[in-house]
Amino acid sequence: MRDFQGTEIMHNLFIGSYDGKKRLFTKSGYPPHYGERKIGDLREWMPQRSKLGALFLKGKIVRFERDMKVLYLGCASGTTASHLSDIIDRGILYCVEYSAKPFQKFLKLAMERKNIIPIFGDASKPENYSGIVEKVDFIYQDIAQRNQVEIFVRNFEFFGRQGSEGLIFVKARSIDSARDPEEVYSDVIEKLESHFKILNTGDLLPYHKDHIYIHSRWRG
Ligand SMILES: C[S@@+](CC[C@H](N)C(=O)[O-])C[C@H]1O[C@@H](n2cnc3c(N)ncnc32)[C@H](O)[C@@H]1O
Missing domain, CATH: 3.30.200 (Phosphorylase Kinase; domain 1)
Structure with a gap:
């Protein structure tokens, strides 16, 4: 180039x-x-369009190997998933989204690529897609929901194995808009610590305000 x-x-x-x-x-x-x-x-x-892109550009490394199996919760229309699919070109990317409009655009992406399995479903109900998704190496979650930590843990209970890693993006206001964001983040990390070893955490500035990421490893 x-x-x-x-x-x-x-x-x-x-x-x-x-x-x-x-x-x-x-x-x-x-x-x-x-x-x-x-x-x-x-x-x-x-x-600016992708939190994972922001993380990499900030120099933070979350390793994806080309043959990994990844479960992506909240893929929307596939902005980030499209790049992840380029990286894990010999792996499988299972993608869950429950909103019909972005999912329509996402389907176009899934149709053109061999390594994407699209799932139109609710990430809080992993039992509904447990017949499609297998044990994975990585769970990526970007859903901005009040109970997103519980949803993350439930998906690990179904599809994680010891040593599987996860990346969760949290927006304090989506969990509790009345509380101090730092308190909300501490609570989230504390909840995660009972199931995961925390590997790294930080903000996404200057690309995304009001978010933190938490990279962790499932204890199994
Ligand atoms: C911030 S957007 C995701 C953007 C996407 N990760 C990207 O970087 O290209 C959050 C998405 O999560 C979806 N979502 C929220 N809760 C969900 C749930 N319980 N199950 C499935 N999708 C959900 C929303 O519909 C929305 O499309």
Whole structure:
């Protein structure tokens, strides 16, 4: 790619300078999905549109191997899922979404890719998709719900195995808009600590305000 000075930090994931700015790209044989640029075979990953993109651009590393099985809760129309699917190109990405409108657009993505299994369902009811999803290496959750920690844990009870990792994004206001966000985050981390080893946590500034991420490992 002309003028791109980048490093492959994970399979098919590149970070480096382009147009005088630090940018993120995934190598992809597929067309753009959400209006992102495609330069040669690299799709630009827009950090303002994707919390995982923001995390990588901030230099935080959550490792995805190309043959991983990943369960994605709250895939919406597939912005982030499209890049994750590029990275885990020999793996499987099970994606759950309960809202019909974004799911319609998501289906287009799932149809063009071999490694995405779309599930139109409620992430709080993993029993409804337990016949489709197997044990996974990673559970990714971005659903902004009051009971999202319980939903995360329930999905691990169904599909986690010892050593499986998880990434959860939490917005304090979605859990309790009346309380101090720092208190809400401490409560969330405390709840998670009874099931997980916490690997890393932090904010997503300047790309996403009012969110934290928690990267953890299931104790089983
Ligand atoms: C912030 S958006 C996700 C954006 C997406 N992760 C991305 O980066 O491309 C949150 C999504 O979670 C979905 N969602 C919320 N609660 C859910 C549930 N219980 N089951 C399935 N999807 C849910 C919403 O419909 C919405 O599409």
